[in-house]
Amino acid sequence: MKTTSIYRNLLTGVALVVAAICFSSCKKNTIDPSGQFNIKVVNASPNAGAQSFTLAGNVLVSGGLNFTDASAYITAPSGKNMVSEFKNEGTNSVYASGSLYTANGVSFTVYLAGKGSSxxxxxxxxxxxxxxxxxxxxxxxxxxxxxxxxxxxxxxAGDELVSNVSRNIASGYKYVDPGALSVQLVGLASKNVLGNFSFTDLQAGKIYTLYFTDDANGNLVMNQVLHN
Known part of the structure; x- marks a missing residue:
């Protein structure tokens, strides 16, 4: 009986510890009041319509962010597990939500992607x-x-720029000559050409993201975001 009591108390203690860890890990919008970071917001969802964007309950983009639009960098408080929400313009209807963990002084770009359940x-x-x-x-x-x-x-020229980029993942940075850049997307497994895309005026000293997504008709498109 004494042994059973010890095990019961031990299991109760473990349960309390697990509950405390879960509560701590699930706590949202842990803001660093003295910290700041920079965030750029991009609408890469063709069917979403104009969007606003909130982070940890603070409105950073009040509306008008249409497909392919990108905001300037916005300075915001840094923190952990901050809830990020894209909302249909002029409503409180959330189109998609996520969370962001960030340290002080860093820069992020957040993208709305996909449609419907995706x-x-x-x-x-x-x-x-x-x-x-x-x-x-x-x-x-x-x-x-x-x-x-x-x-x-x-x-x-057929030279490999990126050996593989997976869905929802970014490649590492590449360095190319200014001016025109043409790229070809190829399925890694099928080796089928998915599309050819050109960017005509890339500027020396600038930093770009080239992201590919689907347009409203489901066709593959590639767009650019300027970061500096």
Whole structure:
């Protein structure tokens, strides 16, 4: 009986610890009142319509963010498990929500992607150190639901720029010459060409994200975001 009592007390203690950990980990919007970070907001969802954006209950974009639109960087309080919400313009109807953990002084771009049950909020940390030697600094993000989950990216000469970028993932940064850039997306497994895209005026010293997604008709498109 004494042994049973010990085990019962031990299990009760474990349950209390687990409950405390769960409560702590589930606590939302833990704000660092002395900290700040920078956030850019992009609407990459073709069917969403104009959106507003809130972070930890604070309205950062009040509306008018249409498909392919990107805000400027906005300074906001940093924190942990901050709830991010895209809302249909002029309403409290949440189109998609996510969470963001960020340290002080960093920069993020948050994207609204997908539609319907696949609508989602994806966050990507940005490196805003300018490229040297007259180069252009770019990264690629896969936000398409219709394209294969894994995609290879080549330049116009057929050289490999990115060996694989998976859905909802960003590539590492690449350095290219300013001016025109043509890229080809190829299914990693099928090796089928998914599309060819051109960007005509990339500026030396600038940083871009080239993200691919689907348009309202389900066709693969690629758009750019300027970061500096």
């Amino acid at each position: 609508a989602r909020v994806k966050n990507f940390e940005d490196d805003l150190a300018a490229p040297n030697n007259g180069k252009v600094k770019i990264k690629f993000i896969h936000l398409s639901d219709n394209a294969p989950s894994d995609v290879k990216i080549k330049n116009s």
